Every structure is written in C-alpha cells, then in structure tokens.
Amino acid sequence: MIVPLDLFLAMLLTGCGNTRTEYVPAPVVPIPAELLIDCVIPEIPAIMSYGDSVELNERLLAVIEQCNADKAAIRQIESNRQGKESVQR
Template identity: 60%
Template structure:
C-alpha cells in the first residue's frame, strides 16, 4: 500500500533551493572575505635616508695662481684671467656643496 503524498515535490524543490542558497552564501562570503582583510591597519615605518658624502675635491682649498714680482701688461691680463677662473671654480664648488646639503636636508631648502 502506497499512499500518495500531496506535497511530494516540495521536499525535492526545497533541497534544490537549499543547495542553491548555500552556494550563493558561499560566493557572497568569498567576495566579502577580501574586504574584511583589507581593513587591517598597516603600520608605516619611516627610515632615515642615507646622507650623501661630500667629495674631497669640493672640500679642498681653492688654488690661487702665483703672482710674480715683475709683471708686464700682458702678464697682468693673464693673471686676471687665472684669478677669475679660480674664483669661478670656487663658486662652482660652493654651489655643489649647497646642492648636496639640500639633498641631505630636504626640509631646509637654501634661499
């Protein structure tokens, strides 16, 4: 004797719906998991920058040309040229020192 159930299809439909619902919940959880791990605060650690060493050529004395005791007008012109070249080289060295100092201390820029 086999009795017919009036709702014989209902348990089958619920089991299919239940599997589909579980699968959707799993997909939703998998999508939300990266969002939860993305909210973890990170700690920023600042490291001091290495200082740039100043080359010894910039720290050396400026070469001053020798001034002879007896000069002609032509020698005087050549001496003036040598003195101006020495002054220009010293100014370039000082500009390079200022640039290195600016790189070492970026907050305190030279005016």
C-alpha cells in the same frame, strides 16, 4: 571538512592584515671631497709686464669661477638634504 579549511584560510588572511609601516632615516650623503679642497691661487711673479698682469687676472678669475661653482654645488647638495629632511618629518 570544508568548514575547518575555510576557517584556517580566514585565519591566515587576517594575520597578514596587521602589518606596520616603519620609516627608517636615510643615511646622510657626504659632500664630495673635490668640492671641499682649497682653491689653488696661481703664483704671482715679483716682476710683471702689462701682458703678464692681464694673464694673471684671467687665471685668477678662472680660479674664482671654479670656487663659485664648487660652492654652488655644495649649496645644492645642502638644499636637497633640507628638502629630504622636511619630507621625512
């Protein structure tokens, strides 16, 4: 009675030993929309004083800085994607 039970258990154990690993590609994470919006250029008045010109330059530099930060974030996302793709291959 013990021998048939042992054979049955041995068959059950060998059935689990034949598993197959299958890799599924991860979905691509889209770039956030706030990084893709256009940079808003401040309005340039027709008549400016020297002080207005300095303030305009400051606002323009702030816009450029924000755009550069957005582009750096996009480059980081793309480099992370490239790293994950090379690992999956």
